[in-house]
Amino acid sequence: MSNGNNSVGECSSSTSLSSQQDIEDDRMIAVLLSEEYAKLDGPVAKQLSNLAPVPHIPRINSFIPNLSDASLDHHRLLERLNFYGLCEVKVSGDGNCQFRALSEQMYKSPEYHKHVRKDIVKQLKDNRSLYESYVPMKYKRYYRKMRKSGEWGDHVTLQAAADKFAAKICLLTSFRDTCFIEIMPQHQAPKRELWLSFWSEVHYNSLYVIQDAPIRQKPKRKHWLF
Template sequence: MAHTTLVEGECSSSTSLSSQQEIEDDRMIAVVLSEEYAQLDGAVGRRLASLSSIPHVPRINTYIPDLNDATLDHHRLLQRLNAHGLYEVKVSGDGNCQFRALSDQMFRSPEYHKHVRKEIVKQLKDFRTLYEGYVPMQYKRYYKKMAKAGEWGDHVTLQAAADKFGAKICLLTSFRDTCFVEIIPRNQTPQKEFWLSFWSEVHYNSLYELRDMQVRYKPKKKHWLF
């Protein structure tokens, strides 16, 4: 029995150290990448400054369009992108697209979507009163579900992202009645802007001015990241 207890203690200690190292790695990723790649030049914002936005209401996904509606919506979005000289960096449609698109805006790479999701879920957990009223299910079940890879982000996670990262999130959308939605961080002045395209309730991509894509750069590899 004593031997069993000792082994369990060692496993627990090892797990704790592993978790702590993972936390420290995440912090290092966030700090280093943010310093190098999080500065936006505001070009997309200037190009779309004349567009009128609608107030953002956080909500979970309740409707997925059928094939016909989705096709029409996508055509509408492509027309708007072309009209405003904008370019989508297409991210994988694996259920993580919202987090991948945000990662691309923050770090110039969609590959840090797990870190982005983790930070957004932490925001949901730590500030429950800000978001619970928009979730028509048991709240703990909601954020645990949202913590799983492949779970689609929604308008609640967008608000949590804006709040967590101190960013105004701007969506060029396929909605019929409006093409532009702004998500403003609560109780703080936004320090940056993230621009996403939103094929409504289907997919998110990262958005840039077309001419900027000719000089798009990739993150430098860090030996401790790979």
């Protein structure tokens, strides 16, 4: 009986040690991940280090604000840019602005937007199960529509971009109650960080701290861009 009790005690002790080791391993992994994510933090992230990001919920575009609301939103975004010492590298407002802004961040030029769109649409097509629940229409119709140049990107295409490019995509927005949205890859650690400004439901631009902003030729403005 004594040997049996000792076996139980040894088993309990072993389980406890194993559990404690698991906790230590989890802590170590958390520290390592934190350090890896910190390496991604560029100048823009440091400027916004006091802001807590809002979790991202993928959704398609559902409405375009009226002129009055759009004007207020644009003013709010400009105030935030000024407050945090950030500026936009502006891209054309031709319906491809999300893809142009992503292209500018990744390739230092907005002109690769067709390539970026193609990669994102392939991600949507090849990984239907990841995105279909966010799309309130026939899924094939949705991604086929997204193939077309000039079709506005949405928050589903942003999630697909984060997954495809292994990127943490961060948005400084003009939303009244949501200043900073962070979009993380769903099944891998991010390898890069992309920063966009988002004039809510109207336009995306590429985002930099003022002193690091590249000088590029200004795109032609569309009549609805202020």
